[in-house]
Amino acid sequence: MTPNLLIIGAGGVAHVVAHKCAQHNDRLGEIHIASRTLEKCQAIVASVHTKGSLRQPGVLHAHALDAMDIDATEALIRETAARIVINVGSAFLNMSVLEACLRTGAAYLDTAIHEEPDRVCEAPPWYANHEWKRREACAAAGVTAILGAGFDPGVVNAYARLACDDYFDRVDSIDIVDINAGKHGRYFATNFDPEVNFREFTGTVWSWQGGQWTAAQMFEYRKEWDLPVVGRQSAYLTGHDELHSLSQHLDVPDIRFWMGFGEHYINVFTVLKNLGMLSEQPVRTAEGQEVVPLKVLKAVLPDPASLAPTYAGKTCIGNLVRGEKDGRAREIFVYNVCDHADSYREIGSQAISYTAGVPAAAAALLIADGTWRVGRMANIEQLPPRPFLSLLASMGLETWVREDGRDMPLAALADSVDA
Numbered sequence: 001m002t003p004n005l006l007i008i009g010a011g012g013v014a015h016v017v018a019h020k021c022a023q024h025n026d027r028l029g030e031i032h033i034a035s036r037t038l039e040k041c042q043a044i045v046a047s048v049h050t051k052g053s054l055r056q057p058g059v060l061h062a063h064a065l066d067a068m069d070i071d072a073t074e075a076l077i078r079e080t081a082a083r084i085v086i087n088v089g090s091a092f093l094n095m096s097v098l099e100a101c102l103r104t105g106a107a108y109l110d111t112a113i114h115e116e117p118d119r120v121c122e123a124p125p126w127y128a129n130h131e132w133k134r135r136e137a138c139a140a141a142g143v144t145a146i147l148g149a150g151f152d153p154g155v156v157n158a159y160a161r162l163a164c165d166d167y168f169d170r171v172d173s174i175d176i177v178d179i180n181a182g183k184h185g186r187y188f189a190t191n192f193d194p195e196v197n198f199r200e201f202t203g204t205v206w207s208w209q210g211g212q213w214t215a216a217q218m219f220e221y222r223k224e225w226d227l228p229v230v231g232r233q234s235a236y237l238t239g240h241d242e243l244h245s246l247s248q249h250l251d252v253p254d255i256r257f258w259m260g261f262g263e264h265y266i267n268v269f270t271v272l273k274n275l276g277m278l279s280e281q282p283v284r285t286a287e288g289q290e291v292v293p294l295k296v297l298k299a300v301l302p303d304p305a306s307l308a309p310t311y312a313g314k315t316c317i318g319n320l321v322r323g324e325k326d327g328r329a330r331e332i333f334v335y336n337v338c339d340h341a342d343s344y345r346e347i348g349s350q351a352i353s354y355t356a357g358v359p360a361a362a363a364a365l366l367i368a369d370g371t372w373r374v375g376r377m378a379n380i381e382q383l384p385p386r387p388f389l390s391l392l393a394s395m396g397l398e399t400w401v402r403e404d405g406r407d408m409p410l411a412a413l414a415d416s417v418d419a
Helices: 012-022 038-051 070-080 091-104 131-141 155-167 194-199 243-249 263-274 293-300 304-310 340-347 351-368 385-395 410-418
Strands: 004-008 031-035 060-064 082-087 107-110 145-147 170-180 205-209 212-216 222-227 231-237 254-259 314-325 328-339 377-379 400-403 406-409
Touching: 004 012, 004 070, 012 031, 012 038, 012 304, 012 340, 012 351, 031 038, 031 070, 038 060, 038 340, 060 070, 070 082, 070 091, 082 091, 082 351, 091 107, 091 131, 107 351, 131 145, 131 377, 155 170, 155 243, 155 314, 155 328, 155 385, 170 222, 170 231, 194 293, 205 243, 243 254, 243 377, 304 340, 304 351, 314 351, 328 340, 328 351, 340 351, 351 385, 385 410, 400 410, 406 410
Parallel strands: 004 031, 004 082, 031 060, 082 107, 107 145, 145 377, 170 254
Antiparallel strands: 170 314, 205 212, 205 254, 222 231, 231 254, 314 328, 328 400, 400 406
């Protein structure tokens, strides 16, 4: 029996998840989309029909839902008979949606770590502050809860596990590099929800170095990378979700995350931060209104989903892994390249949302067929990576491996090993 699916959220990533799940609705059953704004859910439903994404005729319904309301979320899961819930709404929703899944027995998926609206950059490891506190409850209830099933976190976690298991006897370092070499033509915009996006860059930059947490400031450390397809790019040491699970689950002393930023982005970001516009703390206006500066900024910036029609260029995201194999030093770069224009032609998305949404849909399919239905809470690196990466390749995100200047698709390398 196919499991019904509930997608919570109606932004750019939810748009991708809905299209990709619709393309496999023969394996996923009914698809329901829920958000506070019903019209956004209805727009995604209309887009799925317009693009012809449904593999076979089936149920595709929109619902209004405040997912912070656990009782309401529980009721909707029961009403829709959903057995898999994909949470791609705000990161503030994670714990509420997870609780509703625990009450109903539905499997839970998300793509980003939980955050509290009034707190930025909690003590590492971040997962221990919220999600991991519910590990025992998930195991006791037999609920599958897969955390961080986007690209980063998500696919890069699978890349790390793949490297440790198949390419190295000992891994000394993993550098995760995320480059968006695309241009959207707007003066300034963020690729994800501005409120969540900016919060990533206003706190302490935590990295895992020498087997311990190391603190830095945003834009303090810059490095040039020579990458496949996108060429030479600058990236900055940044704190990010995947470090907080990989550091605990893999025996690797150095794990860092690097994100590409242009000078224009850094200049605008710096001005906004210095003016206090990136603050999550409320202020009172002269008229007596209480507002949160970051929420005001979100309201005036472009909706990330609106960037898709004009986006051009490519992304390159991957792991540079160094270590030892058979007594010799080894270095590989495991990566994916995604094209903004291709993403838009296929499902009306930009590549940033595409790379985050396709993995969540793939993870749902692996739960549905039992491969990842583990009956407990797990981060991606705790699950077998090859079924995930193979499925992603068939869904539009192929994995490549660069070694000694040669780039090969992972599938071809697997075939050569099998032969």
